[in-house]
Amino acid sequence: MMMEGDLVDLDVENLCEENNKDKREISSTRKVYSRSRRRIFAEFVASKKLPGSMLNSSECIWLCCGHRFTDPTSIHTHTSSQHSREIHTMTNESLKNHQTDSKELHQKNTDSLKLYSLDAYSPNLQEALSDSVNDSMTESESLGVNSWIPDLSGISELELVGGASEVLLFYCYQEIREPHIICMWQQKLCFLLRLRGKVRVASEGINGTVGGSKRATEIYIKAMMEHPSFRTMSTQDFKRSTGSAECFPDLRVGVFNEIVPMGINPEIISYTAAGQHLEPEEFHREVQTMIEEQNGDTVLLDCRNFYESKIGQFQQCLAPDIRKFSYFPEFVDQNLHLFRDKKVLMYCTGGIRCERGSAYLKSTSVCREVLQLKGGIHKYLEQFPDGFYRGKLFVFDQRYSLAFNQDVISVCVYCGRPWDQYQLCSSSLCSQLVLSCSPCRERGLTACCLICQQKNGLVHQPSQPQSDEEGRKMKREQCQCTNNRDRIPQHTSQSG
Ligand SMILES: [Zn+2]
Numbered sequence: 358m359m360m361e362g363d364l365v366d367l368d369v370e371n372l373c374e375e376n377n378k379d380k381r382e383i384s385s386t387r388k389v390y391s392r393s394r395r396r397i398f399a400e401f402v403a404s405k406k407l408p409g410s411m412l413n414s415s416e417c418i419w420l421c422c423g424h425r426f427t428d429p430t431s432i433h434t435h436t437s438s439q440h441s442r443e444i445h446t447m448t449n450e451s452l453k454n455h456q457t458d459s460k461e462l463h464q465k466n467t468d469s470l471k472l473y474s475l476d477a478y479s480p481n482l483q484e485a486l487s488d489s490v491n492d493s494m495t496e497s498e499s500l501g502v503n504s505w506i507p508d509l510s511g512i513s514e515l516e517l518v519g520g521a522s523e524v525l526l527f528y529c530y531q532e533i534r535e536p537h538i539i540c541m542w543q544q545k546l547c548f549l550l551r552l553r554g555k556v557r558v559a560s561e562g563i564n565g566t567v568g569g570s571k572r573a574t575e576i577y578i579k580a581m582m583e584h585p586s587f588r589t590m591s592t593q594d595f596k597r598s599t600g601s602a603e604c605f606p607d608l609r610v611g612v613f614n615e616i617v618p619m620g621i622n623p624e625i626i627s628y629t630a631a632g633q634h635l636e637p638e639e640f641h642r643e644v645q646t647m648i649e650e651q652n653g654d655t656v657l658l659d660c661r662n663f664y665e666s667k668i669g670q671f672q673q674c675l676a677p678d679i680r681k682f683s684y685f686p687e688f689v690d691q692n693l694h695l696f697r698d699k700k701v702l703m704y705c706t707g708g709i710r711c712e713r714g715s716a717y718l719k720s721t722s723v724c725r726e727v728l729q730l731k732g733g734i735h736k737y738l739e740q741f742p743d744g745f746y747r748g749k750l751f752v753f754d755q756r757y758s759l760a761f762n763q764d765v766i767s768v769c770v771y772c773g774r775p776w777d778q779y780q781l782c783s784s785s786l787c788s789q790l791v792l793s794c795s796p797c798r799e800r801g802l803t804a805c806c807l808i809c810q811q812k813n814g815l816v817h818q819p820s821q822p823q824s825d826e827e828g829r830k831m832k833r834e835q836c837q838c839t840n841n842r843d844r845i846p847q848h849t850s851q852s853g
């Protein structure tokens with residue numbers, strides 16, 4: 358079963374691909390929240406413990422929801438899977454009530470308005486934050502934010518959260534002079550529209566994925582296109598897929614150096630130097646020619662991470678075995694021979710990684726030509742669901758993947774039968790994705806590797822928050838599948 362805590366970890370540690378600089382910019386709002394949450398969680402678990410005097414032996418027993426738990430791991434697992442909403446509510450109550458915490462929260466917001474992580478389950482906390490945001494705004498900030506908030510007075514809460522829903526994926530490379538104002542505006546806009554997801558703002562543009570009702574996403578798109586910074590955007594720039602606000606644990610809006618973390622200063626490798634864009638039909642023709650001619654003149658380059666291309670990719674593509682996009686430049690540097698004098702056709706999920714990825718490839722001056730798929734696989738599959746892209750499209754939210762055709766191109770790691778449904782490793786301290794089929798899961802094979810599988814059976818001793826962090830790091834490093842993976846694998850082969 359997926360646990361909320363795991364998803365938060367997965368999101369922050371693996372999927373956000375934030376570089377260290379970006380990580381440092383994460384506001385302490387979330388730290389305050391998660392510190393309180395840890396305390397509330399521990400108190401909740403403790404409240405379920407039977408007093409020692411009632412037991413004959415020295416063992417501990419917890420009672421919750423009519424079940425008996427005899428080890429800390431099982432009561433922790435139960436609490437995080439069955440009581441996370443209560444924990445959320447209690448944490449927010451406690452944040453409101455504890456003056457010192459609130460002061461700290463407010464103080465930190467005033468100090469650096471960098472990243473908001475708002476729990477959409479808790480309107481109280483959101484309103485509290487919104488107020489503190491408004492209080493600390495300068496006049497020009499307030500103008501920059503409020504001038505571009507649409508009038509929602511005629512729209513009821515029910516209209517905003519009810520009815521059909523969807524998930525939007527979008528980006529826009531565009532010089533932004535005051536990213537922090539755009540950040541505040543996005544935070545307020547998404548909050549008012551009850552959208553959840555992730556939005557990255559930088560001087561080089563904006564990148565986001567948000568989910569909510571179709572009524573809300575329509576208003577959001579309109580507000581985006583009316584904003585002076587994003588007037589170049591069209592409705593076509595918003596890729597839509599089936600989903601909702603529930604695909605995301607919360608709303609995170611932040612200011613970063615790069616809107617997609619390649620780890621290179623945007624002033625050195627700029628989106629303005631990107632490769633030529635091809636419409637899906639043009640890209641389709643290019644791939645067709647490449648497959649028909651087989652003359653080795655063209656390289657079809659997937660610039661996503663290995664776990665994304667594993668479950669879906671273009672036929673005859675080159676799929677680097679990289680864990681993060683920030684390893685892409687190094688991959689290129691170490692494999693220049695693959696691109697020498699070639700025409701390179703690049704693609705990624707929605708097109709954003711190809712923008713500066715292609716600029717980087719071009720900067721090496723080895724390719725004959727660098728072309729990129731406009732709108733990414735997302736737009737391609739809308740037009741060619743049965744084209745040259747086979748398998749699923751990986752997405753960075755709780756859906757994990759989108760299906761446009763019925764092909765399954767990956768296999769269960771345990772038995773080898775076709776399987777492409779990712780789940781989180783069952784070891785509570787691991788956040789790797791694992792492909793384990795239903796029959797194998799029924800046999801208990803639910804971890805990403807043997808070490809994690811063995812950890813499942815071990816009793817996890819509760820410890821202090823600080824040593825928890827250390828324990829987490831220590832156990833992460835023990836994970837075979839991470840350790841055995843080179844940053845940039847030396848052996849790269851053309852996959853079929
Ligand atoms: Zn319970």
Ligand SMILES: [Zn+2]
Nearest residue numbers: 769772794797
């Ligand atoms: Zn299996």
Ligand SMILES: [Zn+2]
Nearest residue numbers: 782787805809
């Ligand atoms: Zn694992």
Ligand SMILES: [Zn+2]
Nearest residue numbers: 805806836838
């Ligand atoms: Zn592992």
